[in-house]
Amino acid sequence: SGARLVLTAMRQLEATGGRYALCTMCIGVGQGIAIAIERI
Incomplete structure (x- = not known):
C-alpha cells in the first residue's frame, strides 16, 4: 500500500542519511x- 511505501522510504532516509526519496505506484x-x- 502507499502507506507502507512512504514509511519504508522515510526509514531508509533516516538509516542512510539521505535527503530525498521518491515513491511511485502504478494504479x-x-x-x-x-x-x-x-x-x-
Missing part, C-alpha cells in the same frame, strides 16, 4: 501516483 489503466519526500 493501472494509465493511472499512477507519485510522492517526493525531503528530509529536513
Whole structure:
C-alpha cells in the first residue's frame, strides 16, 4: 500500500542519511501516483 511505501522510504532516509526519496505506484489503466519526500 502507499502507506507502507512512504514509511519504508522515510526509514531508509533516516538509516542512510539521505535527503530525498521518491515513491511511485502504478494504479493501472494509465493511472499512477507519485510522492517526493525531503528530509529536513
